[in-house]
Amino acid sequence: MKKLLLSIAFLACIYAHAQNYWQQQVNYTIDVSLNDVEHSLTGFIKIQYINHSPDTLHFIWFHIWPNAYKNDKTAFSDQLLENNRTDFYFSDKEQRGYINRLDFRIDGSIARTEDHPEFIDIIKVILQRPLAPGDSIRISTPFYEKLPFNFSRGGHVRQTYQVTQWYPKPAVYDQKGWHAMPYLDQGEFYSEFGNYDVRITVPEDYVVAATGELQDEEEEKWMINKFRNPISKDPKPITKKTPTKNRKPAARKKSLQTEVSMPTHDTITKTLQYRQNKIHDFAWFADKTFIVNYDTAQLSPGKIVKVYSYHTPEGATIWKKSISYIKDALRFHSSVIGEYPFNVMSVVEAKTGSPGGMEYPTITSISPLKDKIELDLTISHEIGHNWFYAAIGSNERRYPWMDEGLNTYYDKRYEEWKYGTHNPGFRNGWFKNKLPSDWNKLFLDILEKEKMDQPISTSSQDFNEINYNLIPYDKAGLWLHQLQDSMSTALFDSCMHVYFREWQFRHPYPEDFMSVMELNSGKKLTRQFALLNQNGSLDFQSKPKKIKPTFFFSLKNTDKFSYINIGPGIGYNMYDKFMIGTVMHNYNLPPNNFEFFLAPLYATESRQLKGIGNMSYSWHPETHFQKISIGINGSTFSTNAATDSNFNKVFEKFQKIVPYIRLTFKNKSARSSLERWIDFKTFLITEKKFDKYVFISADSNLHPTSAKYSNRYLNQLSFNISDYRILYPYNLQLQIQQTDIFYRINLTGNYFFNYDNNGGMNVRFFAAKFGYWNHKTSPDISRYQPKLLGVTGEEDYTYSNYFLGRTASNAIEEASVNNSGLAAQQIMIRDGGFKLRIDQYDFLQGKSDNWVTALNFNTTLPNHLFPVKIPVKIFFDVGTYAEAWKTNALTSRFLYVGGVQLSLFKNIINIYFPLIYSSDFRDQLKTIPEQNTFWKRITFSIDVQNFDTKKLFRNIAFHQ
Numbered sequence: 001m002k003k004l005l006l007s008i009a010f011l012a013c014i015y016a017h018a019q020n021y022w023q024q025q026v027n028y029t030i031d032v033s034l035n036d037v038e039h040s041l042t043g044f045i046k047i048q049y050i051n052h053s054p055d056t057l058h059f060i061w062f063h064i065w066p067n068a069y070k071n072d073k074t075a076f077s078d079q080l081l082e083n084n085r086t087d088f089y090f091s092d093k094e095q096r097g098y099i100n101r102l103d104f105r106i107d108g109s110i111a112r113t114e115d116h117p118e119f120i121d122i123i124k125v126i127l128q129r130p131l132a133p134g135d136s137i138r139i140s141t142p143f144y145e146k147l148p149f150n151f152s153r154g155g156h157v158r159q160t161y162q163v164t165q166w167y168p169k170p171a172v173y174d175q176k177g178w179h180a181m182p183y184l185d186q187g188e189f190y191s192e193f194g195n196y197d198v199r200i201t202v203p204e205d206y207v208v209a210a211t212g213e214l215q216d217e218e219e220e221k222w223m224i225n226k227f228r229n230p231i232s233k234d235p236k237p238i239t240k241k242t243p244t245k246n247r248k249p250a251a252r253k254k255s256l257q258t259e260v261s262m263p264t265h266d267t268i269t270k271t272l273q274y275r276q277n278k279i280h281d282f283a284w285f286a287d288k289t290f291i292v293n294y295d296t297a298q299l300s301p302g303k304i305v306k307v308y309s310y311h312t313p314e315g316a317t318i319w320k321k322s323i324s325y326i327k328d329a330l331r332f333h334s335s336v337i338g339e340y341p342f343n344v345m346s347v348v349e350a351k352t353g354s355p356g357g358m359e360y361p362t363i364t365s366i367s368p369l370k371d372k373i374e375l376d377l378t379i380s381h382e383i384g385h386n387w388f389y390a391a392i393g394s395n396e397r398r399y400p401w402m403d404e405g406l407n408t409y410y411d412k413r414y415e416e417w418k419y420g421t422h423n424p425g426f427r428n429g430w431f432k433n434k435l436p437s438d439w440n441k442l443f444l445d446i447l448e449k450e451k452m453d454q455p456i457s458t459s460s461q462d463f464n465e466i467n468y469n470l471i472p473y474d475k476a477g478l479w480l481h482q483l484q485d486s487m488s489t490a491l492f493d494s495c496m497h498v499y500f501r502e503w504q505f506r507h508p509y510p511e512d513f514m515s516v517m518e519l520n521s522g523k524k525l526t527r528q529f530a531l532l533n534q535n536g537s538l539d540f541q542s543k544p545k546k547i548k549p550t551f552f553f554s555l556k557n558t559d560k561f562s563y564i565n566i567g568p569g570i571g572y573n574m575y576d577k578f579m580i581g582t583v584m585h586n587y588n589l590p591p592n593n594f595e596f597f598l599a600p601l602y603a604t605e606s607r608q609l610k611g612i613g614n615m616s617y618s619w620h621p622e623t624h625f626q627k628i629s630i631g632i633n634g635s636t637f638s639t640n641a642a643t644d645s646n647f648n649k650v651f652e653k654f655q656k657i658v659p660y661i662r663l664t665f666k667n668k669s670a671r672s673s674l675e676r677w678i679d680f681k682t683f684l685i686t687e688k689k690f691d692k693y694v695f696i697s698a699d700s701n702l703h704p705t706s707a708k709y710s711n712r713y714l715n716q717l718s719f720n721i722s723d724y725r726i727l728y729p730y731n732l733q734l735q736i737q738q739t740d741i742f743y744r745i746n747l748t749g750n751y752f753f754n755y756d757n758n759g760g761m762n763v764r765f766f767a768a769k770f771g772y773w774n775h776k777t778s779p780d781i782s783r784y785q786p787k788l789l790g791v792t793g794e795e796d797y798t799y800s801n802y803f804l805g806r807t808a809s810n811a812i813e814e815a816s817v818n819n820s821g822l823a824a825q826q827i828m829i830r831d832g833g834f835k836l837r838i839d840q841y842d843f844l845q846g847k848s849d850n851w852v853t854a855l856n857f858n859t860t861l862p863n864h865l866f867p868v869k870i871p872v873k874i875f876f877d878v879g880t881y882a883e884a885w886k887t888n889a890l891t892s893r894f895l896y897v898g899g900v901q902l903s904l905f906k907n908i909i910n911i912y913f914p915l916i917y918s919s920d921f922r923d924q925l926k927t928i929p930e931q932n933t934f935w936k937r938i939t940f941s942i943d944v945q946n947f948d949t950k951k952l953f954r955n956i957a958f959h960q
Contacts, residue, residue, distance in 0.1 A: 023507055025050040026170050026194040033201040033269070034163075034286060039156050041145040045167055048194075050136040053173060057131040059114075059124050060139075061171040061180035067121040068183035069097035069148040069155070075119055075182035076152070082671055083186060083465040084726040088151045090756035097148030097155060102168065104141045111139070119182040122171070141168060152185040152353040153365075154283075161286040162350050162365060164358070165189075169281075172395070174507055181397050185354075186468050187460030188389075188396040188403070191280035193505050197273070202286050204268045209310045209348045210284035211363050212276030219272055223292045227313075276342070276362060278505045280393050283360035285348045289313055297327040297345075299334045305342070311349035315368055318375055319349060329380040332414050336493055337387050338500035345386070347379055359385030373419070380414045381407060391504050399510060400460045400468075401532070405476020409484075412477060436555045440474040442589060445559065447471075448537050449590035450627070451620040454670050457510065457532040464670045479538055483528055487521050495520040555589055563588050569599045571610070574805035574823050575638035575651055576603035579610055593618055606638050606651045627664040632657065635799065639687075640807040642817045645694055645703045649817075652707070652807070655686045656799055673725045683714040683798050714739050714798060727754055738773075742784060745769040746831075759860030766832060766879075767853040781849075788846025788854055788879045788895055789834045790827025790939055801828045802942050827912075827939045832856075834877045834897045835912035835939050838931075841924050843890045846881050854879025858901055873901040875912065891920045907946040912939045 027050075032043035051057055068076035072089050080088050088096075104111040104125050116122035131137055145166060148155040154164030171180040172190050179190050202208060207223045214220050276282070290310045297305045307330070309322035326347055334340050342362045350365040352358050357366040357378050364382035369375045384407040388394070394402035436442045447453040447467065454467045456476050463471065484492040499508075499516045514529045531538055548561040564586055571579035581601035586592055595618070600611040616631025640652035662679035690704035715738045722731040730751045737744040749765040768786035783795045793806030805823025827837060832854035838844050846852065858875040876898040884893045899915040914937050925932040 021506070022052045022054070022175075024052055024170075024173055024192050026192040028167075028194060028196045028198070028282070030167055030196070030198045030282075031201075032167075032199070034161065034203070034206075036159050036161075036203055036206075039147045039161075041143075041147065041163070041166065043145070043167065044142050045140065047139040047170070048136055049131075049139060049170060051131045051133055054133050055173075056133065057127065057173070059126050060173075061116075061178050062123050062125055063121065063165075063169045063171055063180070063183070064099050064102070064123055065121050065165040065169075065183035066097050066099035066145050066148075069151070070120060071096070074121060076121075076184055079184050079186055079461070080151075081725070081727050082673070085185075086726055086754060086756075086758070089727065090754075091149065091151070095149040095151075097146045099143055099145045099168070101144040102141050104139060107138050116180065121182050122180050143168060150351050150353045153358050155353070157351040159288065160351060162283075162352065163285065164283040164360065164365075165281075167282075172507070176509075179395065179397070184397075184461055186463070186465065188400065189281065190395040190397055190507075191393070193278055193280045193393060195275075195277040196279060196282050197275050198282055198284075199271050199273050200284060201269050201271045204270050205288050206286040207288065207290035207292060207310065208272055208284055208286045209290065209308065209346050209363060210272070210274045211279065211282045211361050212274040213306075213344050215273040215275060219270070220294075223290070224294045227291050278341070279361035279390065281360050281390075283363060283365075285310065285350050285363075285365060287312070287350070290348075291316060291319075293319075293323050295323045295327070297330050299331060299339055303339055305330060305340060306344045308344070308346040309348075310346065312368070315349045318369060318372055321372065322347060322375065322379065325376045325379045326383065328376075328418065329383040329414065332380070332417060333384055333387055333410060336410065336413065336496070338497050338504070340386065341391050341504060342386065345383065347382070357382040359389055361390040362386065376418070377411065377415060381411050384410050384414075387500060392500065393505070393507050395507065395509070397460050399457065400463075400472035401456050401476035401479075402508070402510065402513065404473045405456065405480060408473045408477035409480035412481070434552070434554050434556060436558070440470055441478070442555060442558060444470055444475050444478075445537075446590040448535070449620075451535065452626075452670070453535050455533050455535055462671070467670065475538070479528075479531060482538055483517070483525070486525075486528060487523060491521055558588055558590065562586060562592055569601055569611075571599075571601050573637060573803070574808060574819070575606060575641040576608075576610055577605035579603045581611060591618070603638065605641070606649075606653075608638070608651070608653075610637050611635065624666060625663055626666040627662075629662045629664075630660070632659045634658065637806075639793070640690065640819065642690060642704055642819075645696060645705050647703075650690070650704065650707065651688075652690055653688045654799055657684045658682065659684075673723050673729075675720075675722045675724065677720050679718050679720075681716045681718075683716065684711075685713070685799070686711050712739065716798070728752060739784075741774050741781065742770065742772050744784065744786065746786070755860065757860075757863045759863070761857060761859035764833060764856035765854075766856070767851070768831065769851050770849050772849075782842070782847060785847050785849050786831045786852040786881075787848070788832030788852060788877075788881060789844070790837055790941075791830045792827065792837070792839065796828055796830075801830075802944060803828075804942075825936070825939050827941050829910075829941050829943060832877065832879045834879070834895070835875060835899065835901070836897045836914050836917060836921060836937070837939055838921060838924060838928075840928055840931075844920060844924055846879065846884075846891070846895055848881040848883055850882035852879065852881040871903045873903060875899060875901045892918060894918075895920060897921070908943055910941050910943060912941075913937075914939070 027048040029046040030043060032041050034041060049060065068074045069088070071077070077088055104113060106128060109128055111128065112126040114124040114126065116124065125139065127137070147161065147163070150157050150162055154162045154166065156162065165183060170192060171178055172192055173179070181190070196212060198210070198212070200208060200210065207226065289312055291313060293309045295307050297307050299305060307323055307326050309319060309326060311319040311322065326345060330340050330345060344362050346363040348363065348365045349368060352365050352367045355367050357364055359382045364385065366375070366378055366382060369378065385403065388403045388406045389396065396403045444453070447470065454463055454471060456471055456479060458471070460468065460472070495517045498520045499513060502516060503512065510529070510532065514525060518525050545560060545562040547564060549564045549566055552567040553565045554563050564584065567583050569581045569583040579601035581599060583599045585595070585597040587595055587597060594616070596613070596615045598611070598613045600609060603610050612633070612635040614631060614633035616629050618627055618629040620627055634655070634657040636653060636655040638651040638653045642650055644650050658681050660679055660681040662677060665676040667674055687710050688707050689710065691708045692705045693702040694705055696703050717736045719734045720731070723729055728751065730749065732749045733747070735746040735748070737746070745768065747767045750762060752760050752762045754760040770785055783797050793803035793808065796803065796806070803823070803826055805819065805826070808819050808821065808823035808826070825837065827835065832846060832852055833856045834846070834854070854877060856875070856877045858873045860873055863869060876896065878894060878896040880894050883889060884891055895918045897914050897917045900913040902911040904911070930936070
C-alpha cells in the first residue's frame, strides 16, 4: 500500500511539473564550406526559433563564440591567463580567429543587432515584432569564420580541423531567464535542443567525422576503405570516385596561395550531409589521414547503433581495439542509466587543445594517448557524456557537477566492471605500495584540509583551476557514491533510470534531480543535497588516524594513517665534510596540524653531531586568515676549520634556535593568485669563533690558539605580498630587523616582464636603511650592514642560506687549512645582489651603515639564437649607497656589474659570468692577478627558495 501511495504521489508530481515546464526549440539548417588554405569557413545558417515560453520575446541573445579568439581582451583570454596559460595571449594574428560577415534576417527582413556591453562573442538580435508565446520565427545569416589554431577544443592544427562552437547559436532562455555567456576554456555549455540538417563542403580527400548520421552511403564506404592497411604508418590512399552532384569548383585562389610555402587546396570538393534530431550542438572534424573503423553495436533487440572510430596513422596501434571500447561503453551506460538515445556513435583522435577529450552529441574527440587502458577509460568517459550532456542538457556552466560529476561516478563503476578494483596503471612493486590508488582523492583531501576547496555547486568560472579539475568531477562523483550507499545500488540505478527517462532532451536543475531521487527512493535527501553547497569533507564519520612508521615515505592510505617517515639523511660542507644520519618527519599529504622534521647527522670530518630540525602547529580559521602557524626550528653546523698550535683539527660552528609565528591572509576570491603573509621570528644564535692566531714556522701558517663563544639575538618582522599570476608576476617584501645594537629596514621587490616566447625579464629592486640604537661597539658590525656586492657566507648573519664553505675566502692569507677554492666563489642573492666578489677590498663592497639601493635585471635570450633552448640569461646590476655620495668618496656614485647567467635545475643553481663592471672593480682586480682571471671571477648561488612547490602540486594534480 505504501509503495502504491508513493507511486501515485510520484506520478502526480511529474504531471504537475510537466504542466509548468517548458523549453524553447531551435532547428538548424546549415551550409558550410572549408577552405584549407586560409583555414576558414564560409557558411549560411537558417534557424527556426519556436517560443514555447509563456513570455513575449523582444530580442534573442546569440553566441558568436569564434570571436573569443579575436583578441586578448576576451573573457576566454582573461581566463587562460588566470589559469597560467600565455600561449593565446602571445599568439600572432594568423593563429587567432573570429566570425564576421553576419547579416541577420528575420522572416526575410533585416534585423538590427546590438553588441553585448562586456563580451565581443555575444550579440543581441532585436526582433522587429514581438515573438508571442507559441509563435515561431525564421532567422538567417551568412557568416565567415577564420579558424584559430586549436587553443581550446576547436580550430585547426595545420590541415587537421576540429570544428566546434563554430556557428551563431541562440542562448538558452528558460524559467530562470536568458543564459548569454562568453566562451570559456574552463566551463562548458548550455544550449537549446532542436533538429540539425548540416551540409559540409570540403576538399575531396578529407575524411569527415561529424555529429549525426551521414546521408551519403558511398562516402561512408569510401572512408571506411580508404586505407587498406590500417596499422601502417604510411597508408596508401584509395581514390574515391565522387558523384558529379557532389563536385563543386574550388573558389579562385589568391596569388598568395600559389606560393610554395602554402598548403595545397584540392580543386575538387565534395558536399556531405548530416542529420540529427533532438540535439543541442553540432561538431565536425576533418583530416586527410584519418583511418576509419566501423561496426555496429546491438543494445537491445530493437536498437542497433552504428559505431565509428577515426584515428591518425600514428595512433593505429593504440586505437586497434577502439571499436570494442566504444561498444563496451555504450552497453555499460545503457544498462545502468538508460538506453543510448541515438543511432550513431563516433570517437575521433584529434588535437583538442588540451589533454583528454571533449564531448559533443553522438561524437567525441580525444587527444593522442599512449596507453590502451587510458584510451579505453577516456572513451568511456566521453561517451558517457551522451547521457549527461547530449541527452540531459543541464546548464554545465552553472552546475558542472550535473554533467561531469555524474559522468565521473559512472567512470568509477565502468573501471571496476571492466578491470576490477585494482589499479590498472603501470605501477608495480615497492613504489606502487607507496602511492595512493586514487590520486585525485588525495588532492581533494589536501584542499579540504587546507580549506582551499570550494562547494560542489560552484559555477565553472568561479572555481580556481585546480578545484575545477577535481571538485565537480571527483568530489561530485564521491558524493554520488555516498548517495548510492544511502540507499542501495539497485535502488540508485532505478532512480537514475527514472531521471534519464523523465529529463531526456530537457534542461533539469539540481532541484529537479533531487526531486526525482527523493520521489523514486522514498527517502528524504535534504542532508545529502545540502553537502553540494558546503566546503569540507563529505565524510560524516571521520576517524582519528593511527600513527604508523614507514620507510622513506608513503601516500598509500593517508585517510587512515599519519605516517612517521624514516629514511637516510646525508649532507656536506667543506668543514664537516660528508654527514650521514637519518631523517625523521611526519610531513604527509594532507598535512598534519602538528608537523616535525628532524635530521640528526654525524659529520665524518668534525666528528660531531650536526643537523637541522623543525616543529610547528598550524590551524585554519574560518575568517580573515587562511592559515596560522607557530613553531620553532634550529640547526647547527661547522663554519670553519683549522689546526691549532698543536696541529689538532679544530672547528668554528654555529647553533641557532628560531621560534616563529606566521599569519597567512585569506583571499576574497578562490581564483585570486595573491599570497599575503606576515611572520615574526626571533633568531637565538650561539657562535664559536677562532681567537688569538699565532704564526708557526714549522709550516709558515697562522694557527688559532683558542676559541670564544658568543651569543646574540635578532628579531625579524616580515610583511610579504606576492601575485603568482602567469603574466607579470610580482613579489614585494618589507622586512624589519632589530638587535640590541642596530636596526635594518629592507624593502625587496621583484617584477617579471613576460616575453612572447615563454621568456621574460625579471627586475629586482632593493633598498635598505641601517641605523644604530647604541654606539658602534661591535667589532663585526659590518657583517650586518647592507651592501651592493654578493653576500658571503659570513655575512649571512641569520644562517638562512646553504653554503658549501660558509667562511671560504681569499681574504685570509696563510691559513692553516685551505679555505678557498670553488666554495669561495659562492654568493647569496641578498641586499644589492651584485654577481661579483672582491673580498680583499672592503671599501669596494658598496657597504653602508646608512642606506643602500640597487636594481638587478636578468633576461632570457630569444629562442632562435641557438639550435636548442639553453638556460642562459643576461644579467645587469646597478646600485649606489650613502657613502658614495660623500665628499672624497672611495668609489663612484653608481657601481654596476653585467654578464651571463646560467640557470640550472629550475633556477635552483645559478652560475654568473661577469663580463662588464665598473672601473672601480676593474682597477682593483688588476692588482690581484690570481683572482683577475675569467674562472676566478665566476660566482654562483644555491637558491633553494626557488623550488616552486605550488607549481609542483599543480603539475602532479593535472597529470593524474
